Amino acid sequence: DTAVSQTPKYLVTQMGNDKSIKCEQNLGHDTMYWYKQDSKKFLKIMFSYNNKELIINETVPNRFSPKSPDKAHLNLHINSLELGDSAVYFCASSQGTPDGYTFGSGTRLTVV
Amino acid sequence: GDSVTQMEGPVTLSEEAFLTINCTYTATGYPSLFWYVQYPGEGLQLLLKATKADDKGSNKGFEATYRKETTSFHLEKGSVQVSDSAVYFCALSLRSSNTGKLIFGQGTTLQVKP
Numbered sequence: 296d297t298a299v300s301q302t303p304k305y306l307v308t309q310m311g312n313d314k315s316i317k318c319e320q321n322l323g324h325d326t327m328y329w330y331k332q333d334s335k336k337f338l339k340i341m342f343s344y345n346n347k348e349l350i351i352n353e354t355v356p357n358r359f360s361p362k363s364p365d366k367a368h369l370n371l372h373i374n375s376l377e378l379g380d381s382a383v384y385f386c387a388s389s390q391g392t393p394d395g396y397t398f399g400s401g402t403r404l405t406v407v
Numbered sequence: 408g409d410s411v412t413q414m415e416g417p418v419t420l421s422e423e424a425f426l427t428i429n430c431t432y433t434a435t436g437y438p439s440l441f442w443y444v445q446y447p448g449e450g451l452q453l454l455l456k457a458t459k460a461d462d463k464g465s466n467k468g469f470e471a472t473y474r475k476e477t478t479s480f481h482l483e484k485g486s487v488q489v490s491d492s493a494v495y496f497c498a499l500s501l502r503s504s505n506t507g508k509l510i511f512g513q514g515t516t517l518q519v520k521p
Contacts, residue, residue, distance in 0.1 A: 394456075
């Protein structure tokens with residue numbers, strides 16, 4: 296039973312399109328995150344929600360909009376996709392600072 | 408600001424060689440420190456952690472000791488296997504933060520040859 300699951304695993308789309316990535320966790324964690332991993336493997340936090348409340352919103356274009364309908368779900372919607380949005384997007388969840396995160400397997404987004 | 412610096416990769420070793428991946432950090436508070444591993448095509452998995460100075464985290468033969476005096480958390484393994492080939496990330500989280508935000512190093516790719 297997957298702890299943090301993301302869909303889709305791969306997403307290929309054209310510039311200018313709008314797309315969504317979904318994330319669900321069954322660990323009972325209160326906090327969920329979106330991270331972006333670029334082509335050099337560097338990981339940067341984008342957003343975090345704690346029990347449906349936005350608590351981290353890093354410098355991310357406002358074309359990216361997270362939505363958390365409940366504490367087990369955190370979705371990421373991206374408008375007007377650009378070539379530079381191509382990356383692997385990871386969802387993660389956590390129950391507290393000392394425990395670290397549980398990551399999903401990632402969504403590889405390719406914008407052509 | 409808070410940051411993590413890892414040694415540049417890739418690191419290429421022969422099977423059964425000794426592994427060290429250096430990690431140093433800069434933090435305004437007292438961080439918890441982590442090593443994550445990412446196998447090809449997969450997400451990150453927590454490998455080990457340490458929450459205070461002089462703590463040693465260990466898992467699957469890997470070890471790292473939280474050194475406050477040198478602000479370091481170097482990853483070591485006595486004898487690597489081909490199956491250890493992966494990208495390794497050092498990370499910190501400030502315990503004073505109520506967000507649990509993890510700050511990652513740039514990752515170090517390890518290639519182990521038979």
